[in-house]
Amino acid sequence: MSRKVKILDCTLRDGGRIINCEFQPESITALAANLTNANIDIVEMGFLRDKKNVNYHTGSTFFTDVKQIEPFIPKDKKNTMYVAFIDFNMYDFSDLAECDGSSVTGIRVGFTKAQFDTQKDDIKAALQLVKDKGYCLFVQGVNSLGYSDRELLDLIEFINEIKPYGYGVVDTYGAMYLEDMEHYYHLVDYNLDNDIAIDIHSHNNLQSSFSFAQYIIRLANGKRELILDATLNGMGKGAGNLCEELIVDYLNRKHHYDYDIDLLLDTIDAYLMPMKNEHNWGYSIPAFLSGLYQAHPNNVIYLTQKYRLSNRDIKYILMGIDEKKRQRYDYDNIQKIYRDYCDSRLDDSGTLDHLQRQIGKKVLVMAPGASITEEHDTIEHFISAENPIVISINFVPKSIHWDMVFFANVIHWEKNRSALDPAKCILTSNIRTDVDGINFVDYSSLVDDASKLYDNSTIMLLHLLKKIGVKDIYIAGFDGLKECRENYITEALPNVRFDMNIEEINSEVKDMYRRFKERCASDINIKCITNSLYE
Secondary structure, three states: OOOOEEEEEOOOOOHHHHHOOEOOHHHHHHHHHHHHHOOOOEEEEEEEOOOOOOOOOOOEOEEOOHHHOHHHOOOOOOOOEEEEEEEOOOOOHHHOOOOOOOOOOEEEEEEOHHHHHHOHHHHHHHHHHHHHOOOEEEEEEOOHHHOOHHHHHHHHHHHHHHOOOEEEEEEOOOOOOHHHHHHHHHHHHHHOOOOOEEEEEEEOOOOOHHHHHHHHHHHHOOOOOEEEEEEHHHOOOOOOEOEHHHHHHHHHHHHOOOOOHHHHHHHHHHHHHHHHOOOOOOOOHHHHHHHHOOOOHHHHHHHHHHOOOOHHHHHHHHHOOOHHHHOOOOHHHHHHHHHHHHOOOOOOHHHHHHHHHHHOOEEEEEOOEOHHHHOHHHHHHHHHHHOOEEEEEOOOOOOOOOOEEEEOOHHHHHHHHHHOOHHHEEEEOOOOOOOOOOEEEOOOOOOOOOOOOOOOHHHHHHHHHHHOOOOEEEEEOOOOOOOOOOOEOOOOOOOOEOOEOHHHHHHHHHHHHHHHHHHOOOOOEEEEOOOOOOO
């Protein structure tokens, strides 16, 4: 059956990025075989990467040689083509073996606008080399939205000279709306040679991929070959990709194609659902924000999961990043930008004097650990016997007396602000709010610069109490994290950070707490009154 619309499955490549392309070897084999038997037109087996940067091992779809792909390709290929993807500047094209038909027979090459602007001749030579070695060439111009119409026409002129099998319109950040996709499709369709297929690669941040696919099929109307990139169950980073089972079912029902939808669904159930239990993908607010601001999804995930920022703060931070940098993920850069955002120095000397008079010398700090509930009687007895000033952190105790609440996180402040007397609230200066009468303290002076978790709220409050001369500090709810249990008194507090596991977090907090106690050993008596991994 000759198809004007073809499905290119990129589960093992783009989908695999969410698990760092680490599949079980038998899963790679089964996915390739099942996709073939389901009559999928093109199967992308993974990346080709430079040997200097990748140590290939069986089970990874980061390959360094096409021969490594050969064992995973079915003996009976039917009518399916198998391809691999190369990011320009991440592979030495001279290492590419001649195509002998035993492994992949197609190569997809992606490059950025910056690379096209500065390395056009090198890109042209690389693309020509792929063709000279006998491969079917596909070209992906990363982030089509990044090109002006004039720049895109220059790129299409370049593509027409190369004459690849297909050229891709790529919605890298899932930021296109329907009119954007329509505009780019018409511009490409009108100017691209008719014998070059148009390849649509979308990400589902704005929940538009399936609509795009149906609409582009209607626009193409069988006049030229159309390739639609998709992944099983939409597997992919952030919101993922076009759901393959949806577009396949559409083509079967509306265009009388003969894809085996049942086999695809069985494959999802057997091989992808176990992965999805550990590596979630699909629509989310971070994915939406990534599309909205054309930012690398890891930047948004990092800001939401690590720093628990409000959407307004995320917007201001992302919009303050250079557009090109925003589209790359750079841990050091995003951390620096966040610190700069928070590092608005505040002269809090008046607030510190006020807090010193109000709080006195003996304080019970209530961190939000589950022991606040589990050891409730112990805490109540301590308060009754010692009569300390009670300061809770990022939550409002419901059944225990408290005097003040310390907030170092905007999310928790926004959730609780309406029910609180501002005079009883201590906020760090990274929190922007229009409420009068708040006790604002300087954020920068309270963080622990020696730690990855420099903004840990409990440690920040301990630093504040030291500054105002508290002599006796007792702590409840400073539990530490444990696997397979609810660690916090409120579900709003996450068990893990974006870039650290539970063991790493416990170790880091323990080190910060130890350093604080060592610095204050001669000045402050400090003790946990509930069970703590940090004590």
